[in-house]
Amino acid sequence: MRLLETGNHLVALAANAAAVEVVPAYPITPQTQIIEKIADLIAEGKMDAEYIPVESEHSACAALVSASLTGVRAFSATSSHGLAYMHEMLHYAAGIRVPAVMANVNRALGPGWNIWCDHQDSISQRDTGWLQVYVASHQETVDTVIQAFRITEDHSVLLPLMLNLDAFVLSHTYMDADIPSREEVARFLPPYKPLWKLDPRKPVTHGSVVYPVDFSETRQSMQLGQESARAIIEKAADEFRDMFGRYHGAMVEGYMLDDAEFLIVAMGSLAAESRVAVDALRKEGKAAGLLRVRFFRPFPIDEIRKCCAGREGLLVIDRDYSYGMEGALFTEVKAALYGHGSEPVRNLIVGIGGRDVTYELIAENVRKAWDGALDEITWGDAHVTDAHEVTRELLCEFEELLDQ
């Protein structure tokens, strides 16, 4: 069914198409519309699922884990501070090895209070053991929700998956998209078959004490789950293409890669913007290309080595800070390339807290990087505004006050 809908509503409709059975969630801007829509669908009798309103995101994730442990398909959604509040349970969900899909609408973390888009929230959860995918269009959002359950429920993976979509750029804008029916999705996504579940016929304790002599294998098993996910991600994307005729890439998506002399590496909607920048550069006769990192965990090490070798240079765009270092994606790309290439790699940190990023800005930085005129790291377009001057004025007033 083709619909004109917001990214958020499309997430809800895709979760319904994927026959989700339990949805524990707590509302937060800009995710609210996802769970509002799910609540509506359940109230209207169009979705056969249990909605659990909880008192916090920590509880939402705890209920998500518990629901999944009973052997049903569980889904949730959050954003920013909500995701941060879940942090402990994110580790728990991955550590207990349950499948689950959670949409995270990428939003900045305060203070200062900011509801707009950047990737700081999900990047800060990098090492929780969750799979992380970043989508770049409305249709990809729908299709990835459906693929996500195939990936997370695969017995060689069994790790939860965080689907990241950019706040407002994707979450609140309307685009037309195709929502497959439940019957169509069921052919791609069979009912969830757990390896084990909470069942009174076979009482077990989970999350119990594990002594040092046994513990590291539980972590190694999570690492193995992440490594196994690579092949499953490829398979899910390929089979989805065969069945529905749509493909958005697997671990990565390339654009004008074959003859590209210079590559942009980016995630989420900034990668979609970079596609426009590539077109603009091509019109000038500059053979630029784009490598969109779709999965950030597991990280596409092999794909990056393969796609980036032999280029004249790379510009990695980050929508996050790893404070005291650089952009997180920049670090990861360089780590993947270490010992595998000698291309100069540059970092552009932009779009923080929802600041607009145009294709012209991306193209301009690519030109500079290509000419060797770009610093190793470009910290966006930082400039002091009237609002920042208030801090400066207040500091002067405090200096007098505190000296008294």
Added chain:
Amino acid sequence: MSRKEETVGYITSLSRPIKGCSGDTGEWRVFRPVKDDEKCNKCLLCWVFCPEACITKDELEIDFQYCKGCGICAVECPTKAIEMVKEEKR
């Protein structure tokens, strides 16, 4: 992948609910519940409330290998038949 493939497979922290899987928790005890059979009316509330399932249902005997001395049985007992007595130094 060029990384070494490990073979641990799927592992999670699952355990069977068996007696004493956390060791001899009776060693933690500071106060020992002492039951006065004269006062006990066998209402079974102590058996219901014991968080460690250390009290038998038939004879209401306390298993001191696992009783942590938490005192919940003494608090719940409606006839005050259980007294918490400080353990002697072991």
